[in-house]
Structures are given as C-alpha cells and as structure tokens.
Amino acid sequence: MSKINQAIYEIRSLDTLANENRWVNRLHPLVKLWVTILYIGITVSFPKYNLSGLLVMAVYPVILFVVGEISFKDSVRRLWLVLPLVCVVGIFNPLFDKDTVAYFGSLAVSGGVISMITLMLKGIFTVLAGYLLIASTTIEKICYALRLLHLPKLFVTQILLIYRYLSVLLAEANRMTQAYALRAPGQKGVHFKVWGSLAGQLLLRSMDRAEELYESMCLRGYQGEFYYGSRIKLRAADMGYLSAWTAAFLVLRFFPVIDVIGRIFVG
C-alpha cells in the first residue's frame, strides 16, 4: 500500500473508530472535550522535577485504552511520526542541568535527566489524550462541543472543512501518483523534475474540487453555520464521568499519591 493510500486508510479507520457504539463514544462530546482539556492542563502544570507525580497521570490514558477498548498498538502506530518529535523536546536538558537530584541505588541522576523525562512524558500524555478524544468522538461532535463553548463558527467550520478536505486532497494526490507510477515503471518515488507540475496540478484540482463541494453546500442552504444534528442531552452518566475525572485529576495533582502508596507498602 502506498503512503498516501495508507494515510487515507488511517483517516477512515479513525472515522470508523469514532463512529462505533461503545460507551466512551456515547458520552457527551462536551464532557469528553472538557476532560481532555483539563487533563492536558493538569499534566503540563506538573513541576519539572515531579516525575513521580506525573507518572500517576498515566492512569487516564491507561483506563481509557482498557475500558474504551481502543487498541494501544494501533494508536502508537498512528502516532509514530509525532511521538519521536515530542520526545526530542527536552533532549538537551541533561547538558544544561547537571546537579544531582536523586539516586537510584548508587547511580546519581541529574536534574536534567529528570526534567527531560518529565517533558517527554508530558508530551506523550497530551498527544495520547488528544488521540483518545478523536478516536472516540467524531469530528462533527467535537465541532458541536466547540460551538457549545461559543468558539466562533468560522473557526469551528474551518476545522471541520479542513478535516473533510484532507481526504479529498489525499485521494486526488493518490490518483496523480498512481497515474505517474504506471507511466514511470522502475522509478522509485516521483522524479524531482516533475515535483513542481505535480504539486501545481494537485493544487488546481483540489481547488476545483473544493469549489464544487462548496457550491454543493450552498445549493443545499449552507449559509456559514454547520448544524450538527439534534441537541445532545447531558445524561447522569456524562455528569458522573466528568465529576469522577475532575476529582481524580485534582487528587492526582495536589496529593502525593505515589508517596502515600509507597509509605503503605514500605512502611
């Protein structure tokens, strides 16, 4: 499968995943969005040396992966491009911060190493939280939740349309590269001499297609506001989910849970 085909397949798989009828998918989108934002906010607020405190925040993605029946393996595969970038963020910390702050047995660990790991974990947790949101909520429902938060309709519609046009653009690029490959046997990839014309063609075709989609929307009464179906009601389960996670995040952030557990076991 070509890379473009693979990308189209991944987008569709994610759409399918978000459309499934699991309990986590049925939760109110605003609740899921709020829990995700809160989780990301609290995760990034941990001090740079508080590694033990931050580690406990793994509980949220772990529980959602297990209870929500979302494949961790597929998630890592889909995020393979982003995760290394996130991990690179704090890579130079050990060079600048060499003071020893802890010992693992006889091994001295510098503050730079701890802060590097903390930064990496913050990045990984926030990316996973975002992924879990889009894997359990359709883009329409996320946009619906954003509108409930009174984000400008122009901004929300742009998110929705970019998502829709992404697959249109990829499908167009796929058709063009396939046509190229069929007439350029034995070539690996696209020769640099035709990059310009291929990119230009892709742009023109995408613009044409986008124009037609927009015309089709206008002909069906679109006047700048997307309607996302009937109003989704908040249920007791949604409120329970929201309260439980809000309480859990606050406890995990402001109480040294790991220390308490450690004291219980070590004495």
Add this chain to the structure above:
Amino acid sequence: MSHIHICVEHLNFSYEKKQPVLQDISLFAGEQESVGIIVANGVGKSTLLKLLVGLNLNFEGSIRVEDIPLEKQTLPKIRERMGYVFQDADSQLFMPNVYEDVAFAPRNYGLPEEEVERRTEAALAAVHIEYLREKPIYKLSGGEKKMVSIATILSMTPDIILMDEPSVALDPKNRRNLIRLLNEFSHLKIIASHDLDFIWDTCQRTVLMAEGKIIRDGKTEDILRDGELLEAYGLELPLSLYEKR
C-alpha cells in the same frame, strides 16, 4: 408543486470576453416537464445548469423561477425549490455518512429534528436506498453515490430537479435503476447529458445546443430520430434507435 416553471430569456454568458459560452438562450420549461439538453461539442451544458441555480450571476438576460427573478437576494428562496445533482457525486457528498448527508439541507433550512428525520427517511425511501442509511460515504459504490446524491436533493422537497450528466460512470443495472427512478418523479426535470439513449428514455422534450446557441427545441422523438440533424452537429442517433432502423 403547482405552476412551477423556469423562464430563461435572452441569456448570454461568457467566462472571458470575446469567448461567449451561451448566446441568446431563451427557454421555458413548465410543470412536470422533463427536458433533455444535448450539446454538440459538449461545451455549455454544465454552465447553463449552474446559471439556472445561480452559481454564477454574471449573466446577461433574465432567469425567472416561478416569476421570481434570479438575483443574489432571491437565491435562498429559489434554491430551496431546486435540486441540482452534480456530474461527479464525490463533489456532492461531504458528510461522514449517508444519513448526515441527506439531512444536511433540511437542517440548514432550520427544520426541527423530527421533520429532518422524516424528510431524510422519505428521500432515502424515494430512491430505494433505506439500507444505506448509516453507511459511510467512502464505502459506497459509484451507483450508490449517485442515488445518495439524488436523495440529498430530494430531502429539500424541490419542485425542480437539475441533473448534469447523470448516467456517467454508472453500470447498466444502476443506469436502468436511475432511468426508472427519474420516470417515477413528477418534478420538472432538466437533464443535461451527452448520453442520447438516456435522454431518449427519460425526457419528452429535448433542446439541442451548439456553439452556445439553441439549435432546436422540440419533442425528443422528433429530434433524436432526426439522423441528419444530429450528424450535422457531430452527434449520432441513440444506439437503441440504430437497432430499430
């Protein structure tokens, strides 16, 4: 659906100066008529249809839909009564699944959700694709996409249906289905196509255009049986008529 009609008078249009695409087009189509538009070199029929739904307003002359002049201010009112099916179904379908796409128009017109659901179900039933209700758009075949495209406009309960090359990319079975379906509809239909057999099967009246002008406007039977006329404009008799010759 009473007394609906389209009246086009002295319509001129060009994308670039000195290169007219449509010249002095005058056309009247009334209630329950089914009008086929065939064009000698293929230039102008999509443009004409797009002008009729107001996708381009830089034209000269007048277009009136049930005596309402086609202008920027009247577009929402006119478009509510007209359903336009694009040549390429992929240009028409953009929502995640069939139901959402068919429900798109009624929601935009501010109907309550119960009415949206009723209209959506009715549109799906009209084209006999209730079983596709929850199916993602990307999993549809070409024929199914065409049927869904038609359902997306039927949910607006239009009085007029405009179709651009409806038979393109359809296999024989889906083509037959579409012909049967169009013949079931009592709307005013304007169908632009190069597929003369399709026009023969679906339209009582045909308009032959060449070089942006109307050459002949009359009964389909008279125009599509006129081999000399068709050949003079680079067209051929419908295949089904060849066999009967």
